[in-house]
Amino acid sequence: MRERLQKILSAAGVASRRAAEELIRQGRVTVNGVAVHELGVRADAARDAIAVDGTRLSAQAPRRTIVVHKPRGIVSTLDDPEGRPTVRTLLGGMKSRVYPVGRLDVNTTGLLLMTNDGALAAALLHPRRAVPRIYHAKVRGAPGERALTRMRRGVHLEDGKTMPAEVRVVEQRPTKTWLEITVREGRSRLVRRLCEAVGHPVGKLARVRFGPLTLGKLAPGDWRDLTPGEYGTLRRAAGLSAGAAAAAVRPRRERDTSPRSTRPRPASQPRAGARRRARRPAEGGPPRGRRGRRRRRP
Numbered sequence: 001m002r003e004r005l006q007k008i009l010s011a012a013g014v015a016s017r018r019a020a021e022e023l024i025r026q027g028r029v030t031v032n033g034v035a036v037h038e039l040g041v042r043a044d045a046a047r048d049a050i051a052v053d054g055t056r057l058s059a060q061a062p063r064r065t066i067v068v069h070k071p072r073g074i075v076s077t078l079d080d081p082e083g084r085p086t087v088r089t090l091l092g093g094m095k096s097r098v099y100p101v102g103r104l105d106v107n108t109t110g111l112l113l114m115t116n117d118g119a120l121a122a123a124l125l126h127p128r129r130a131v132p133r134i135y136h137a138k139v140r141g142a143p144g145e146r147a148l149t150r151m152r153r154g155v156h157l158e159d160g161k162t163m164p165a166e167v168r169v170v171e172q173r174p175t176k177t178w179l180e181i182t183v184r185e186g187r188s189r190l191v192r193r194l195c196e197a198v199g200h201p202v203g204k205l206a207r208v209r210f211g212p213l214t215l216g217k218l219a220p221g222d223w224r225d226l227t228p229g230e231y232g233t234l235r236r237a238a239g240l241s242a243g244a245a246a247a248a249v250r251p252r253r254e255r256d257t258s259p260r261s262t263r264p265r266p267a268s269q270p271r272a273g274a275r276r277r278a279r280r281p282a283e284g285g286p287p288r289g290r291r292g293r294r295r296r297r298p
Contacts, residue, residue, distance in 0.1 A: 002042040005029060008050060010118025012057050016099040017118050028053050064096045065115040065231055067213060071220040076103045076112055087112065090221055101125065101210075102186045110135070110207035111215050114223075123238035124211065130163070130184035131237055134209035135191050137179045139200040142172050147198040151181070155197045159187065162194060176203065211237040 009020035009029070020029075027035045030051045031043050043050055050057045068087055070076060075086045077100065087100060101113040101121045115121055124131050148169070154161045166182035177200070181191055192202045208215060212233045218224060226234065235241070 001046075002044050004039070005031065005036060005041050005043050005050070006039060007118060008043060008045045008057075009052065010116075010121075012045070014052055014057065014097070017122055019099070023052060030054075062096075063115070063117045063120075063231075064098055065113065065117060065120065065226045065234070066098060066223050067215065067218065067226065068112040068114055068223040069215055069218045069220050070104055070109055070112045072107055072109050075106050076100050087114065090223060103188075104207060105189055105192070108192075108205045108207065109220065110205075111210050111213065112207075113210055113213070120235060120238060120240065123240055124234075125186050127163075127185050129237075129239050131211045132182050132184050132209070133186075133207060133211075135181045135183070136170070136206050136208055137181055137191060137195060137202050138204040139177050139179060139195050139202055140175070141200050142174060142177050143169075143179070143198065143200050147200060150198050151194055155194055157187075157193055157197060162187075162190065165194065 005024060006017055006020040009015055009023065010017045014020060015023060021039055023029050024036055024039055024041075027037050029036050030049075031041065032049050045057070068090060070087065070090075073085065074090065075084045077086055078088045080086050084106070091098075096116065098114040098116050099121070101115055101124055104110065104112055113121075113124070123129055148167050151165050151167045154164050156162075163183070163185050168180040170178040170180050172178075179195075181194070183190055183194075187193075191205060195202045213226075213230060
């Protein structure tokens, strides 16, 4: 099947869709030995020889999506020209190439999605999908009903009017207020600009939910893979077929070279080599023999 070249590169885990477009513009991608410079070129990943910087694409990488609890001071990109720490530093020795789905500014903490599923990333960020993102914001002062109503109806910013936001007051004091804000678009620094536009600048900001996903008990700086169920639910939230989720293979646990473990063993999972405890008979059921077999009736 012939697809746009940048889509093939993204699906193969080479780069995000936007980064793949830049690779094409730079002439670093070849199809059957011919360099490509235009974005409209289509190719067949199964039949054509596609290479990046001379390295031919292998079979499509297993789809992988992770949740990262981004701390303050971390840039939500893989590389930073200013030399600041990026989310790449949080992933330890992960071998899979995953890319951020949208961005959180350097001072915003919370849930950051990363994936090598290009179709999923594009769908989650598309305005038509209106996938909700929930933030907890500490703002200056005490927003009145007029300010809250403006946010709920949409505010005119320099790049256009915002979509209506859901705003709930969590706690209010004379000099500061905690708000829960739900937005359904991915503009740069949207929540900060929205609050500033109504006269209540943000002091602290954290994203606590993206679509159906939450951080749960994930500690700042840690990450985890999505379960197959979470992956399927996320695809449905993005308007993609749930059937494609069954094709996603959860990778094996990789050796982590970072100082702390990123994916602790669930409490319900037994340790390797541990003996299984004999099951107790159901309450009210017949007694079992020495080897756990039911006694035969005479």
